[in-house]
Amino acid sequence: MRYGGFYFSNQASYFAPSGRTGDLISLRKVTKSFGVGEARLQVLRGVDLDIQTGEILLLVGPSGCGKTTLLSVVAGVLDSSEGEIEVFGQRVDRMSRSEKANFRRAVIGFAFQQFNLVPTLTAAENAAVPLLIRKLPYAKALERAREYLALLGLEDRTEFQPTQLSGGQQQRIAIARALIAEPRFLVCDEPTAALDSEAGHQVMELLHQVGRKENRAVLIVTHDNRILSYGDRIAHMIDGKIVAINNNHESRKES
Amino acid sequence: MMRLALKMLMGDRSRYLTLVIGLSLVSFLFVQQGAAFCGIMARISKPIEAVGAPVWVSDAKLQSIEESRPLPDTDLSRVRSVPGIEWAVPLFLRIVQVRLHDGTFQNVRLFGLDNNSLIGRPPHMLVGRTSDLFAPDSVILGSSESDRLGGPKVGNTFEINDRLARVVGVADAARDFVGNPYVYTTYDRAISFTPPQRKQLNFILAAPKEGVSAEALASTIRRATGLGAYTLDDMRWLSIDYTIRNTAFPVLFAIALLMDFVVGMSVAGQTLHAFALQNERFLAALKAMGTGQLTLALMSVTQGLTVGLISFGIGSGAACLFGYLTGGGTGRLSFYAPWQLMAVSFGTLMVICFLSSLFAIRRVLLLEPGVVFRA
Numbered sequence: 001m002r003y004g005g006f007y008f009s010n011q012a013s014y015f016a017p018s019g020r021t022g023d024l025i026s027l028r029k030v031t032k033s034f035g036v037g038e039a040r041l042q043v044l045r046g047v048d049l050d051i052q053t054g055e056i057l058l059l060v061g062p063s064g065c066g067k068t069t070l071l072s073v074v075a076g077v078l079d080s081s082e083g084e085i086e087v088f089g090q091r092v093d094r095m096s097r098s099e100k101a102n103f104r105r106a107v108i109g110f111a112f113q114q115f116n117l118v119p120t121l122t123a124a125e126n127a128a129v130p131l132l133i134r135k136l137p138y139a140k141a142l143e144r145a146r147e148y149l150a151l152l153g154l155e156d157r158t159e160f161q162p163t164q165l166s167g168g169q170q171q172r173i174a175i176a177r178a179l180i181a182e183p184r185f186l187v188c189d190e191p192t193a194a195l196d197s198e199a200g201h202q203v204m205e206l207l208h209q210v211g212r213k214e215n216r217a218v219l220i221v222t223h224d225n226r227i228l229s230y231g232d233r234i235a236h237m238i239d240g241k242i243v244a245i246n247n248n249h250e251s252r253k254e255s
Numbered sequence: 256m257m258r259l260a261l262k263m264l265m266g267d268r269s270r271y272l273t274l275v276i277g278l279s280l281v282s283f284l285f286v287q288q289g290a291a292f293c294g295i296m297a298r299i300s301k302p303i304e305a306v307g308a309p310v311w312v313s314d315a316k317l318q319s320i321e322e323s324r325p326l327p328d329t330d331l332s333r334v335r336s337v338p339g340i341e342w343a344v345p346l347f348l349r350i351v352q353v354r355l356h357d358g359t360f361q362n363v364r365l366f367g368l369d370n371n372s373l374i375g376r377p378p379h380m381l382v383g384r385t386s387d388l389f390a391p392d393s394v395i396l397g398s399s400e401s402d403r404l405g406g407p408k409v410g411n412t413f414e415i416n417d418r419l420a421r422v423v424g425v426a427d428a429a430r431d432f433v434g435n436p437y438v439y440t441t442y443d444r445a446i447s448f449t450p451p452q453r454k455q456l457n458f459i460l461a462a463p464k465e466g467v468s469a470e471a472l473a474s475t476i477r478r479a480t481g482l483g484a485y486t487l488d489d490m491r492w493l494s495i496d497y498t499i500r501n502t503a504f505p506v507l508f509a510i511a512l513l514m515d516f517v518v519g520m521s522v523a524g525q526t527l528h529a530f531a532l533q534n535e536r537f538l539a540a541l542k543a544m545g546t547g548q549l550t551l552a553l554m555s556v557t558q559g560l561t562v563g564l565i566s567f568g569i570g571s572g573a574a575c576l577f578g579y580l581t582g583g584g585t586g587r588l589s590f591y592a593p594w595q596l597m598a599v600s601f602g603t604l605m606v607i608c609f610l611s612s613l614f615a616i617r618r619v620l621l622l623e624p625g626v627v628f629r630a
Contacts, residue, residue, distance in 0.1 A: 068628045077543045078625030098547065105545020112628065116540035120266020121259065132256055133546050161266075189628050 030083030058231035109183030277522035282570025294589025367445025383424025397428025397437025559612030
């Protein structure tokens with residue numbers, strides 16, 4: 001990893017070989033409920049899921065079935081109610097808040113459905129945020145951000161503010177921000193929702209390259225049928241449970 | 256991250272300007288009100304500084320320079336006999352009434368200086384010489400507020416207690432607490448200007464011999480004579496303390512400064528809070544990406560303190576310019592901004608900004624970062 005030694009020198013445990021070559025991420029009987037008493041709403045109902053090395057897993061299902069909640073729980077931005085969540089050998093469900101923050105900083109890249117780009121910062125500054133969180137010097141972080149934005153065809157938009165850009169361009173900045181620190185685990189919520197077909201495929205190609213790398217994984221929540229072919233497996237979720245997992249490789253082989 | 260925090264704040268022009276303008280006004284009021292109070296307090300001791308003797312001897316129960324508690328003339332001899340004293344001379348210092356040619360009366364602060372040495376004379380003459388006081392009926396006028404006596408003009412005359420006084424010189428003099436003009440003359444002539452009393456001597460000025468401190472001499476005089484004896488600094492603070500304890504000035508200014516503090520907290524707290532609310536999603540995204548609670552709090556504090564620093568510069572600069580344009584404290588409006596006032600004003604504004612920024616960020620700190628995935 002190009003910046004690995006610099007960023008993660010004090011977080012080596014997250015990158016030490018886990019001793020496993022198969023599943024990088026595993027969920028066992030994970031539940032999540034909101035509210036108490038009669039207002040209690042159970043969103044996840046005992047989810048079991050494994051994500052393997054070099055895999056892109058797409059999570060699909062109707063609205064309100066718990067996809068985003070599952071994504072949040074796996075990424076450590078939401079506490080689960082019960083169950084075991086292991087990511088790269090680390091028990092996320094047992095971590096304290098600050099441990100989770102350190103874990104997310106070191107391991108996970110995020111692409112949000114609503115981009116969450118800071119409107120007063122430039123495209124390059126927005127993309128550089130994960131590097132600045134890792135305390136990389138400002139100038140170096142921006143240089144790296146410009147390189148990533150150029151990869152996504154935004155080399156002439158690096159100094160623009162998000163409000164000056166189209167939805168598709170904003171989504172590409174968000175993708176650049178998710179990828180810039182070369183995270184081992186990438187979680188994406190509807191990454192192509194705001195993109196036309198060409199831009200959507202461009203983004204998915206990039207995510208595909210990242211997910212294919214050794215000891216990495218990508219989890220994508222999507223409603224976009226156009227990108228289903230990019231998933232190695234597709235997990236179908238209904239009413240808080242994984243009801244089916246299709247293996248695209250096998251489908252391809254069969255076809 | 257701190258650089259990003261500042262860009263986030265300054266990029267939101269309307270909120271940034273609201274904060275800077277609001278806090279500049281708070282800072283202006285703090286410095287201006289504080290300087291007005293300090294200026295008033297400083298003026299209380301102006302007559303003492305004008306005389307400038309190292310040790311002042313008075314009645315033991317004296318509370319302020321404004322009081323008149325005359326001593327028997329024999330006390331001068333008693334003080335002169337105290338060991339360690341270099342010299343001791345009488346000083347007549349009292350508010351008296353002057354009758355002008357148009358029949359109106361005007362209060363003046365009359366200084367009666369030792370007939371021979373003229374100790375306590377004004378240090379800087381603008382017109383004439385202090386030795387001109389040896390001429391009959393002569394007085395020297397202080398420049399401040401002298402227009403109340405017909406202007407600082409040599410040859411002008413007026414009456415004090417039906418006796419003629421002729422202006423023979425003009426001295427540089429600071430304005431005192433009540434703004435009375437200063438009139439200097441000799442001790443004997445000052446007594447002749449006032450209605451006869453059994454005792455006329457209200458102060459004795461003294462100086463220590465070489466090698467004896469003013470504090471030590473004052474202490475010796477107190478023990479040996481039972482009179483009140485003060486160093487120049489003690490005398491100033493005696494009068495200031497009396498004013499603080501017996502007037503409404505401190506309470507009035509304290510209320511004004513407290514209101515200023517409340518307004519500052521409201522402006523900074525509400526604006527920074529609104530700013531944090533507006534940016535809640537972005538801050539939650541930073542949190543999701545692994546920004547620690549401490550870093551988020553530091554970002555908010557950096558924003559608050561930077562705005563505070565800029566606002567203090569603008570506000571205190573404007574207050575000092577205001578003070579300068581209104582006469583630099585020598586005019587009718589009192590203005591004295593010592594470094595202690597600036598330090599306290601700065602510290603108060605920083606406390607306002609610090610507390611406001613913590614208040615603003617507390618909601619984000621409690622926020623679960625999972626909200627970033629909610630539509």
